[in-house]
Amino acid sequence: MRVPADNNGCDRDIRMIKLRQKVSGCLRTLTGARQFCAIRSYLSTATKHGISQFDALRRLAEGRPWMPATT
Incomplete structure (x- = not known):
């Protein structure tokens, strides 16, 4: 069964690598x-x-990468 793509974050993140591959x-x-x-x-x-x-x-x-804050 095929599920249509929506526009959520996970789909957008995967879509770029598939586009590059294509x-x-x-x-x-x-x-x-x-x-x-x-x-x-x-x-x-x-x-x-x-x-x-x-x-x-x-x-x-510049050698000082941004890192998300941890809680």
Whole structure:
């Protein structure tokens, strides 16, 4: 049984890797796929906490990555 996609966060996060796979024909290595997913996950979490993706990437490049607060 096929379930139609909705627009929830999990579907959006998975959709990007499927789109990349469709455009390029494949993900060249398992390592590359893992790295892509790690970056997308980091950006998705930052966005959900109100941090812009650009700011999250800038801080990461500066060697002081944004981390969500723990309670």
